[in-house]
Amino acid sequence: MGKKKKNRKETAGLPVIGMDMGGTKILAGVISAESKILGTAKRSTKPEVGSEKVVDRMIKTAREVVEEVGLELGEVAALCTGAPGPLDPDQGIVWNAPNLGWDNVPLGKLLSEGLGIPAFIANDVDLGALGEHALGAGMGTQDMVGVFVGTGIGGGLILSGALRQGWRKAAAEVGHMTILAEGPVCGCGSRGCLEALASRTAIERDIWAGVKAGRESIVPQLMESDDRERLTSGVIADAYRQGDALVIEVIGRAQFYLGVGIAAVVNLVDPEMIVVGGGVVEALGESYLAPVRTVAYQYFMNKRGAKDVKIVPARLGDNAGLLGAAVYARQKLAKQ
Structure with missing residues (x-):
């Protein structure tokens, strides 16, 4: 039995x-x-x-x-x-x-x-958003969206205090919203997805493209000194803090597109809060998120009380x- x-x-x-x-x-x-x-x-x-x-x-x-x-x-x-x-x-x-x-x-x-x-x-990513809502940055909110920037970009949707997964259990695929129709090819096969423009993978791709094109960058030196084979969020953050012009340019572009994507989410869902997490965000903190927030507010349809929609860093990490x-x-x- x-x-x-x-x-x-x-x-x-x-x-x-x-x-x-x-x-x-x-x-x-x-x-x-x-x-x-x-x-x-x-x-x-x-x-x-x-x-x-x-x-x-x-x-x-x-x-x-x-x-x-x-x-x-x-x-x-x-x-x-x-x-x-x-x-x-x-x-x-x-x-x-x-x-x-x-x-x-x-x-x-x-x-x-x-x-x-x-x-x-x-x-x-749904579970990450649920964790942040219940016990992290989103505690106390009724309507919250989690946006997690890593190898890809994922989202999780909380409405009326509950996780919403959608009819096909595929809601909040934030990373696959089309932001730039003729943009780079995404891993999903489409072009110009937010993930193809603002994920860590996209940042890494654009940094290496710049290095191969002859742009000066301390990234190869940092990787050699740290004995790293991969361009990690930590290396990207170190180069950014040391004023690497190529890295600052690439991250600035990713921040812009992430801000546009977050604004699209807010215009659709009208949440109280957007919680943003992931390796690059955690590594750079407010210096990464502040420009994203500025862009997002510019693209909100409803400008009245725009800054009442909080765009905050995740608290719980892994x-x-x-x-x-x-x-x-x-x-x-x-x-x-």
Whole structure:
């Protein structure tokens, strides 16, 4: 016989496992009923090994963090993981994740069977926005949009205090709004998406294009001195602070397009707050966000009280996804 399913009252005070799984790393945390992170564990994703082995790595990471905090899986209410989409959170299926090489993977079912506890999945950026709304920069707001600038640009939509995923569970694809119709090709195949203009990948592309064209830049020197193979957000931030003209120009262009994109979101949704996160934003802080804010306010349709719409930095960093996953898991358990 299978294990008896815990009822809502039995799970209410138990911790949950929050997880964030992307193309680079798997990060898991045990989160208490009071939303405190009791411990974390991390390992590389290694998507090249295939979906089955990646799921095994996720299960091992979950077991590891539970053991680390001195618990057993039977003392955990559920797991929720963020994953790249498109996906179906209701069915627990990742339909397509190009950076993982996944197609039609029943991730929720596999995790639940492997751990013996309920397992939920949701879009990783949705969970980041949910975390910031519940426990970070967006606390107390009813209408908030999270915009996260990293390898790509993702968004998460909170309306009337609740996460809104849309009819096809694909709402708030902020990074794939067309900003410049004849602009650079995006990874999705379209041209001129916000992601192709303002993501860290776009910034990196334009910096290297400038270097190859003969522009002076300290970026190669910084990478050599730090023994880095990749142009990271930290290197970009260092070059920016040291007055690298090429980097300042490229970032200025990305800031402009991000401001235009945020204005488009505000004109459509009219939220109280836009929370902006991601590696470049975290590395440069207000010096990155201030010009974005200035551009956005210029492009708001409703100029009256424009600055009442707060455009603020995210507070939770990598923990946003973990905490959002915990919130999501508890919401799903409460509905069962």
